[in-house]
Amino acid sequence: MDITFVIPRANLSGGIRIVAEHAQMLHERGHKVTVVAGRSEKPTIRSRVRAGLRGQFKLSVADGPTHLDDVPYCVRIVEHAGAIVADDVPDADLILATWWETAEWVAAMPACKGVKVNFFQGYEAHPGQPKDRVDAVWRLPMRKIVVSRWLEGIAREQFGDNSSILVPNGVSTSDFPFVERGLSGRRVVGAMFSTASFKRFDLACDVVRELQRRGRSVEFVGFGAREPERGVLPDGARFEVTPTQSRIAEIYGSCDCWLFTSDKEGYGLPLLEAMSSGTPVVGTPAGAAPELLQSGSGKLVDSDDPGVLADAVEGILSLGDAEWRDMSQLARAEAQRHSWDQIGDAMESALLQVLNESLV
Secondary structure, three states: OEEEEEOOOOOHHHHHHHHHHHHHHHHHHOOEEEEEEEOOOOOOOHHHHHHHHHHOOOOOOOOOOOOOOOOOOOEEOOOOOOOOOOOOOOOOOOOEEOHHHHHHHHHHHHHOEEEEEEEOOOOOOOOHHHHHHHHHHOOOOOOOEEHHHHHHHHHHHHHOOOOOOOOOOOOOOOOOOOOOOOOOOEEEEEOOOOOOOOHHHHHHHHHHHHHHHHHOOOOOEEEEEEEEOOOOOOOOOOOEEOOOOHHHHHHHHHOEEEEEEOOOOOHHHHHHHHHHHHOEEEEEOOOOHHHOOOOEEEOOOOOOHHHHHHHHHHHOOOOOOHHHHHHHHHHHHHHHOHHHOHHHHHHHHHHHHHHHHHHO
């Protein structure tokens, strides 16, 4: 198959990482893959400040390293600003949009650019995004591939589409290695910081504060692309800004429990990354958490009450060593079921299904 992915721009975001991994897996299976990326437009300082004050979710990215550097398949960065158009992409069998705006671009392209597929990693009606246009993209006559059952439900219940194909996200278990261990004496709890307010890093911090209020000796560690605002982190917290990939794996592996506290999420990659490192997760029912935690690799908590979440964390930190090791092993086993080799097979099968159906 000749396959084109259209992305808004190349960067180090989780969404672009997923596209890069799929492109790699398809390339290794002998398919011709091209990723076409828009040109990064640096926001002004004023626009950044205004967006931050409004709590808006942005795709703004500065020039620098990306997940598409030094890859074996073709990457095209368009020379112009604005929409990617037909002349920017090759003729292909399939063309995949990867963000609501790219879906608008792909929808306008001629049939020679490939069978049109909407690859949904989230429901992108975030603050700062035009909900009417996002919803219009979900209604386009393009086959949907979704990364979680939550998104599958949105396609079915909000947009009347029962034909979406589920291809979960994957994890490189070698990048997040598992070292068999027991509960540490320090009782370390971790979470990832994002400027997207719906990911609720503030709630994770409140959970740790609640544990500290109860007299639990708990250490908190976090990481993110920038530091949280002053006063967000609990007392004694350690926080690392833009740690290396290997260091992120070390952080996951140093924790006794990982907190996933999003209000909404297309998937939630930190879930899989922590589990690959053998760290049990306490998670809210956003993204793929309901599927990933049902195996006993953590606790699913349908609440945004810090006290209720703290009860779940305390339950994990109070396990006997053998019981915690069992949960850690279950977390790793669940991650292995989502290795990129297996997810690569699932994406290849999904694309072949879409292509074959288009020929009928």
